[in-house]
Amino acid sequence: MKRLVLAVMAVGMLVAGAVQSAEELHNPGGIGGVESLRGASELEATRAADAMKRFPRDQGTIDSDYVYQPPLVPHTIRNYEVSLNANKCLACHSWKNANEMGATKISVTHYQTREGQVLSDVSPRRYFCLQCHVPQADAKPLVENEFQRVDALR
Ligand code: HEC
Ligand code: HEC
CATH class of the missing domain: 1.20.5 (Single alpha-helices involved in coiled-coils or other helix-helix interfaces)
Known part of the structure; x- marks a missing residue:
């Protein structure tokens, strides 16, 4: 047995x-053969970094395509730290500094918690600016896109 x-x-x-x-x-x-739009890279391989995107200067802000779109960033953000210790964006865009720096103030929505309570400082959910705002670059769309700007903004 x-x-x-x-x-x-x-x-x-x-x-x-x-x-x-x-x-x-x-x-x-x-x-597992999974490939993203940026191509495949195996777990144990380090993929070469993509070329740096060009952020043309003085191109103005590209208009919004839909209502409530986070505006694109019309300037370079190279070396701007956004971390636990520092937020470079707020050095220019906070209500305190915006006038002096000639920058757009962050809007009041950036002070609201998700329950709608208005805080006296930037809400944690709006702290990491680059989650929503991306710099404008001359980049080709990854996939074909037929999105049309809403009528109200045409
Ligand atoms: C040195 C000051 C400065 C810093 C730092 C800075 N900005 Fe700006 N930002 C400006 C100014 C000035 C403008 C107005 C447009 C222009 O002249 O480029 C602007 C415009 C913008 C706009 C467009 C606003 C609109 O109404 O369309 C966004 C979005 C923005 N910045 C996001 C950011 C983010 C995110 C960061 C951090 C990664 C950042 N900025 C850091 C000065 C600054
Ligand atoms: C969760 C997404 C999100 C995050 C995070 C966020 N924003 Fe925004 N932002 C928006 C949206 C959406 C708008 C447009 C509607 C509005 O004003 O709320 C906007 C508008 C703005 C504007 C234009 C305001 C105006 O009056 O035209 C500026 C400048 C800006 N954001 C800067 C920042 C900065 C700086 C940070 C980081 C401290 C930040 N945002 C973080 C979503 C975000």
Whole structure:
């Protein structure tokens, strides 16, 4: 009986091993063949960084395409730190500094919590500016896009 159990276990381990190596053959980088619009990169490989985007100067702000769109950033943001310790954006855009810096004030929505309570300082959910505002770049769309600007903004 004991022998039979051992034999069954041995066969089981062999089969499991074969299945595993077949999987490795099939899925070499461990990404299961998944590819994003930016291409595939295997888990253990470091992909070369994309070329830096160009942020043309003096291009003006590109108009919004829909109501309540976070406006695009019309200037470079190179080396602007936004972290636990510092928020460079607020050095120009906070209500305190905007006038002096000649920058647009962040709107009152940036002071509201998600329950609608208005705080005396920027709401944590609006602290990481680049979550919503991206710099304007001359970048090709990744996929074909037929989005039309809403009538009210045409
Ligand atoms: C040195 C000051 C300064 C800093 C720092 C700065 N900005 Fe600006 N920003 C401006 C000025 C001035 C404008 C007005 C347009 C212009 O002249 O480029 C502006 C315009 C904008 C606009 C467009 C506003 C509108 O009404 O269309 C956005 C969005 C913006 N900035 C976001 C940011 C974000 C996000 C950061 C941080 C990553 C940042 N800015 C850092 C000065 C600054
Ligand atoms: C969760 C998304 C979100 C985050 C985070 C966010 N914003 Fe905005 N922002 C918006 C939207 C949406 C608008 C346009 C509607 C409005 O004013 O709320 C806007 C508007 C603005 C405007 C134009 C205001 C005006 O009166 O025209 C400026 C400037 C701006 N944001 C700067 C910032 C800065 C600086 C930060 C970081 C401290 C920031 N935003 C964080 C979504 C965001």
